Amino acid sequence: MQGKILGIVAVAFALATTAAVRLSWSPEIQLTDFGSVSPPATVPYPAELVPASAAAVKEFRIPIRDATVEIAEGKTYTGWTFGGSVPGPVVRVRQGDLVRIRLVNEASMPHSIDFHAARIPMNRAFRTILPKDSLAFEFIARDPGAYLVHCGTPPVLLHLMQGMYLPIIVDPKGGWPVKVEKEFVIVQSEFYVQGGDSALPGQANWQRALDRQASYVVFNGRAFQYQEHPLHVDVGDRVRLFVVNAGPSFTSDFHIVGTVFDNVYPDGDPRHPLHSVQTWGIPAGGGAVFETVFDKAASGEGTYAFVTHAFADAAKGAVGLIQVGAPQQVAGMGH
Numbered sequence: 001m002q003g004k005i006l007g008i009v010a011v012a013f014a015l016a017t018t019a020a021v022r023l024s025w026s027p028e029i030q031l032t033d034f035g036s037v038s039p040p041a042t043v044p045y046p047a048e049l050v051p052a053s054a055a056a057v058k059e060f061r062i063p064i065r066d067a068t069v070e071i072a073e074g075k076t077y078t079g080w081t082f083g084g085s086v087p088g089p090v091v092r093v094r095q096g097d098l099v100r101i102r103l104v105n106e107a108s109m110p111h112s113i114d115f116h117a118a119r120i121p122m123n124r125a126f127r128t129i130l131p132k133d134s135l136a137f138e139f140i141a142r143d144p145g146a147y148l149v150h151c152g153t154p155p156v157l158l159h160l161m162q163g164m165y166l167p168i169i170v171d172p173k174g175g176w177p178v179k180v181e182k183e184f185v186i187v188q189s190e191f192y193v194q195g196g197d198s199a200l201p202g203q204a205n206w207q208r209a210l211d212r213q214a215s216y217v218v219f220n221g222r223a224f225q226y227q228e229h230p231l232h233v234d235v236g237d238r239v240r241l242f243v244v245n246a247g248p249s250f251t252s253d254f255h256i257v258g259t260v261f262d263n264v265y266p267d268g269d270p271r272h273p274l275h276s277v278q279t280w281g282i283p284a285g286g287g288a289v290f291e292t293v294f295d296k297a298a299s300g301e302g303t304y305a306f307v308t309h310a311f312a313d314a315a316k317g318a319v320g321l322i323q324v325g326a327p328q329q330v331a332g333m334g335h
């Protein structure tokens with residue numbers, strides 16, 4: 001008990017993570033302020049994950065901010081964000097952790113936050129708050145997996161297409177059954193845009209969203225960013241990808257060209273794995289965990305594309321590359 005109190009009151013050291021700044025840390029409680037991200041949005045969005053800390057209580061301050069984001073090369077957009085980037089920073093916790101959320105509306109209109117990983121009354125935790133208002137709630141992360149977090153304020157379609165989403169990963173108690181060398185997070189989503197080519201950022205195109213005529217379908221908020229900046233792994237690495245589909249309206253048919261998934265955990269629950277899977281569909285508002293190995297004797301040194309195999313969507317930006325080892329570039333490799 002004394003240790004717990006000491007842990008809570010102790011001013012602990014600061015730790016930088018890939019996507020946020022941990023204000024303080026102790027064995028008992030970890031505070032993370034998504035408002036401390038500087039700069040708020042980087043290219044590429046940091047897809048490589050760091051492990052969750054051992055703190056049993058994890059507290060996140062999440063400011064809602066209007067922000068101009070770059071959603072494709074030379075294409076800016078007036079977004080609404082959690083923490084200043086699209087997607088917002090990753091929330092990573094462990095099964096059984098107490099997750100405390102403090103939502104602060106620094107933007108110009110009402111918003112809310114909906115954690116798919118939480119079992120909690122929506123009228124209390126997911127209610128809409130006005131500009132300058134804030135909201136605090138907490139939940140136990142009971143269910144392992146890769147989940148969507150998003151603004152649920154009507155019209156939800158508009159708040160989603162504006163960029164109000166982030167992933168939450170809940171690691172199973174005792175860890176994942178397979179040891180891997182690297183972990184990545186991929187969030188698929190669509191943008192529906194008018195303008196944005198000139199000095200003025202693009203705006204939401206509501207009619208295009210209703211008609212499902214996406215301008216861009218993207219991984220981690222920006223079209224083709226991992227073609228320009230591939231993910232890197234070593235030959236022989238086992239890799240786990242946490243894929244979350246923010247939609248708002250499309251399914252993600254997730255596939256890696258040149259390998260087969262050893263394990264897919266639909267919804268990210270390790271209790272129901274599938275084996276030797278080529279493509280797995282993730283519904284809008286869903287998530288899944290994928291594992292594969294870049295084995296020297298098979299999918300070894302080389303370049304591999306990860307896509308949604310709905311190729312009209314891949315052609316609009318939902319394609320990236322994984323570089324294994326240091327391959328020679330091959331002309332006309334496709335995808």
Ligand SMILES: [Cu+2]
Nearest residue numbers: 111112151159
């Ligand atoms: Cu909102």
